[in-house]
Amino acid sequence: MSSSADFVFRQLRPLFFSGDAETAHERMLSSVEMVSKIPGVIPFLRRQFREDLPVLHTKLFGKTVNNPIGLAAGFDKDGRIYPALFALGFGFVEIGTVTPLPQAGNPKPRIFRLLEDQALVNRLGFNSQGIQKLAGKLDSGTKVNSPEEADTINQSSEQHEKFSSGMLGINIGKNGDTSLERAREDYVSALSALHPFADYFTINISSPNTEGLQRLQEKQMLRELLESVCSRRDKLDQNNIRQTPLLLKLSPDLDDQGLHDCTRIIKEFPIQGVIATNTTLDRQQLKSSQKIEQGGLSGKPLKERSTEVVRVLFQELGNEVTIIGTGGVFSGADAYEKIRAGAAAVQIYTALIYEGPGLVKRVKQELAELLERDGINCVTDVIGIDS
Numbered sequence: 001m002s003s004s005a006d007f008v009f010r011q012l013r014p015l016f017f018s019g020d021a022e023t024a025h026e027r028m029l030s031s032v033e034m035v036s037k038i039p040g041v042i043p044f045l046r047r048q049f050r051e052d053l054p055v056l057h058t059k060l061f062g063k064t065v066n067n068p069i070g071l072a073a074g075f076d077k078d079g080r081i082y083p084a085l086f087a088l089g090f091g092f093v094e095i096g097t098v099t100p101l102p103q104a105g106n107p108k109p110r111i112f113r114l115l116e117d118q119a120l121v122n123r124l125g126f127n128s129q130g131i132q133k134l135a136g137k138l139d140s141g142t143k144v145n146s147p148e149e150a151d152t153i154n155q156s157s158e159q160h161e162k163f164s165s166g167m168l169g170i171n172i173g174k175n176g177d178t179s180l181e182r183a184r185e186d187y188v189s190a191l192s193a194l195h196p197f198a199d200y201f202t203i204n205i206s207s208p209n210t211e212g213l214q215r216l217q218e219k220q221m222l223r224e225l226l227e228s229v230c231s232r233r234d235k236l237d238q239n240n241i242r243q244t245p246l247l248l249k250l251s252p253d254l255d256d257q258g259l260h261d262c263t264r265i266i267k268e269f270p271i272q273g274v275i276a277t278n279t280t281l282d283r284q285q286l287k288s289s290q291k292i293e294q295g296g297l298s299g300k301p302l303k304e305r306s307t308e309v310v311r312v313l314f315q316e317l318g319n320e321v322t323i324i325g326t327g328g329v330f331s332g333a334d335a336y337e338k339i340r341a342g343a344a345a346v347q348i349y350t351a352l353i354y355e356g357p358g359l360v361k362r363v364k365q366e367l368a369e370l371l372e373r374d375g376i377n378c379v380t381d382v383i384g385i386d387s
């Protein structure tokens, strides 16, 4: 059936791709949001797209997930359609970046398709409905932590079917007009408001579209930020008897020294994961005329650099910290490469735009085939074996 979903997507693709990229994305979000409210739709999607491949079962932060293929931040910034995204078969979904206060982001147009390069450039600048709205939305859903749990609670309950999920990550950022000196207050308030709903938090300090944000990756500022965020997380976890992993999302444009500084500081703090990487400012070897647009580049041209960053992180951090590889994953082979370089899991954004909803199932099947070809029984066995 996902092949018929693929067929429909390919037929409609010219239509999706004819206008402004953000308008098309918004249209998709509102249609899926609306359709998801119809009883039976989410379970139907699940039946079509979800596939259980035992070789892909893995653990992230001590929790079992169905597979190591996740949705990257920015696709569903305000948590509008995450139940449908889980139904497509992602093992984990990251919503956000959400900022404490609602904000509009940069002027439009601000997303560009680089068709010949299978890439996107965006300069959205954290358009966000803000943490209060997101907390309200998440609070109104019955969040269940794993598909298995959901299934044991009540198979026939539409509400549980709708919100049952794999792992839900929340990516947090700062408002555009918050100074860098006060940035940590924004991260702390986002963390506090959303703590009950997140299976993990990603601290986004690497978007190139919020002025100065990437400076939070510098030694002193990173230390101060992590001091505040970790101590707040620890307090909240203690009061609520839970453990919430904190992940740091890094830029592919850090040089060797910058990366090394980050890993050194990560080792000083109780940080459980790193996402490598966000979008790049690099524009080498692109064909599309849209390459002149300012913003962060994602998709195929980012693949090698993000894998390289995964490799460096794995060499420096080993298994102490979970690495998630993000950038240009379009196939099972791309995912396999990142996992062998050191990623425990991967995330996808741009390929989903180009390939449509059947992509997730295809990537999982291809990855499972590669593992079987190599005589591997469990995906975790290959993490970092090429580094």
Ligand SMILES: Cc1cc2nc3c(=O)[nH]c(=O)nc-3n(C[C@H](O)[C@H](O)[C@H](O)COP(=O)(O)O)c2cc1C
Pocket (backbone or CB within 6 Å): 072, 073, 074, 075, 077, 096, 097, 111, 120, 122, 124, 126, 171, 204, 207, 249, 277, 278, 279, 297, 298, 299, 300, 302, 326, 327, 328, 329, 347, 348, 349, 350, 351
């Ligand atoms: C349109 C767009 C918006 C994005 N918004 C965010 C965001 O809000 N926060 C974030 O951490 N990353 C954001 N990203 C970056 C992605 O999460 C991902 O790190 C990057 O696109 C590389 O993966 P890909 O090549 O599979 O797209 C965005 C990417 C795109 C294309």
